[in-house]
Amino acid sequence: MTTLEVLLTPADFSALRKADLQDTACVVFDVLRATSSMVTALANGAEAVQGVEEISEALAVLKRQPGVLLAGERDGLRISAELTGSVAFDLGNSPREFVPEKVKGKTLVMTTTNGTRALRACATAQLLLASSFLNLTATANFIRSQKPDHLLLVCSGTFDEAAYEDVLGAGALCDLIWSEYSSSSVADSAHMARRLYRMERFALLGAVAQSRNGRRLLSRPELRDDVAFCLQRDKFPLVAECNQDGLVTRRAL
Secondary structure (H helix, E strand, O other): OOEEEEEOOHHHHHHHHHOOOOOEEEEEEOOOOHHHHHHHHHHOOOOEEEEOOOHHHHHHHHHHOOOOEEEEEEOOEEOOHHHHOOOOOOEOOOHHHOOHHHHOOOEEEEEOOOHHHHHHHOOOOOEEEEEOHHHHHHHHHHHHHHOOOEEEEEEOOEOOEOOHHHHHHHHHHHHHHHHHHOOOEEOHHHHHHHHHHHHHHHHHHHHHHOOHHHHHHHOOOOOOHHHHHHOOOOOOOOOEEEOOOOEEEEOOO
């Protein structure tokens, strides 16, 4: 029997790391902003995005591979030399920074508060995708083509809490693939996410503007445009796949 579930909060990441995911496809959402930034980077010509959890891991990769670009945030802001004790990161976590002239042909090493943690928590999954509103339909079409028996949509959240925008993203994906899973074992969490998305789908920007992350970004003039950017539907028709080592690349279709 096929199953569809949405993991709503990062409080479950520790259990997810211990779970048997060998027969499970996982799709991670960090709408504001990690998965949106990863998708944008790949669309603009980046070779790959290496997701790591800690700043120290990113610095270790840079030491081994001096040609990589460091990207990421803490408390929403680009990681500074003061925070690392050595070098400032090349990029933050704003998808608008990931323009072709900066990322084309490059491998990025990214660490964020929640998004890269979510991807690493799902590392043992049979299939692991990074998704956002920016590549939503491409992700849905790929899932239809793969027909995974067990599908888990993972909301990265904010610290240890649910993030409204991630639940909306997961709900939007549920809505697109509902006909493939609705007659199977669908968790209440998937029903909740889909229903929430369908309630808000005609006014997503207004809904996300009221979320914790939305309010935080909108309060900062240099970051406020990220909210509208990340809510663009199907801007990039690509699938972003993550391997067990945390390397996110554009999946050949």
